Amino acid sequence: MxxxxxxxxxxxxxxxxxxxxxxxxxxxxxxxxxxxxxxxxxxxxxxxxxxxxxxxxxxxxxxxxxxxxxxxxxQHNKQVRNEFALKVFRQFEVFEKTIQEISLIYIEMDNLVPEESRNKNDGKHRPIYLNDKIFEDHNDLILSFFNKIREIQEVFNILLDDIRYFGIVANKLEEIAGIANYLIVKFEEVSVSDEESDSYTEYLQLLEINASKVNEYYKLRDDVSRLIITSLLMTLKAD
Known part of the structure; x- marks a missing residue:
């Protein structure tokens, strides 16, 4: 009511x-x-x-x-709550935009693969090893992918802080803390480097690793949207 x-x-x-x-x-x-x-x-x-x-x-x-x-x-409490809610939403937009940017970098990296190197099962498949010219000529592009990963980590940390502050001002600290802990676990699953699974000896392996990370980032974005952003927008709309 x-x-x-x-x-x-x-x-x-x-x-x-x-x-x-x-x-x-x-x-x-x-x-x-x-x-x-x-x-x-x-x-x-x-x-x-x-x-x-x-x-x-x-x-x-x-x-x-x-x-x-x-x-x-x-009215004052509602205004403060809405300000923090908008802050969370804006930071979520930054988070989403950064994921889209790393996805575009991945697409650029994928477009570098020549046709004869795409199908590993093809008898004429030509592997692209670490000493291939692709790595040398497009080193900046490849590095930009890893730089974007660090940027996503920074953006996500800010988003988490904003979510926690919103939980305090909205008097939902316990509920928000549980969601934040869940998101931290999911983010660590994406971000923690596994030497065995993240190692590569040729370019297609690198692309597979990067594709997996991009997909996991999108899943994490969907989790944030489902657990926080949807209800947050409903609250703003109701006010």
Whole structure:
């Protein structure tokens, strides 16, 4: 159920204030007239109205102040939460963009492979060993892939920090901490280098290793989107 806005709360307070004022006048009139046994003079009616307005105002002032403060605090907390949510979303966009960039680098690297070297099962297959001219001529491109891996690590670390801060301001620290720990484990599975599985003696092996990393990065992106971004965007939309 959605929380009532300030206008609705003020209307409620106004309604109950009027009810209180009317009840006060009725009870006061009954008491002053000794339960309708004598008529009240004009000055007595005036005093009754004056006292009723004074007591009603005394009742209304703290209630109105409390409502205004509560609404301000609620709006402030919502604004802070939304700011952190947007920060998470923007960093996620950077993370996603960096993964797309490393994917494009991989495509460029894959396009360097000549047709006679693509099919390992082909009897005419020509391996591309580490001393091949491809490595020498395109060393910068190959290095850019590994540099992009380091960039992804840095971007992901910032994203994790933003997610944790969002968990604090959104009062979801325990839930977010569990998600963050899961994402850390998944990221380490992608990033931790295994000398045996990540070693290569020719170019196609390098491409296979890089293709696997790119695919795992995309899976990690999907995990972040599913576990954090989707609900975060729904929260922003609801506000």
């Amino acid at each position: 959605n929380k009532r806005n300030l206008e609705e709360k003020i209307k409620d307070v106004g309604f109950w204030t009027v009810i209180f004022f009317i009840l006060y006048l009725i009870v006061g009139y009954l008491l002053e007239s000794l339960w309708l046994s004598k008529p009240l003079k004009l000055n007595e009616l005036y005093d009754l109205l004056k006292d009723g307005l004074g007591i009603t105002a005394a009742f209304l002032a703290p209630v109105a102040a409390f409502l205004l403060f509560s609404d301000w605090r609620e």
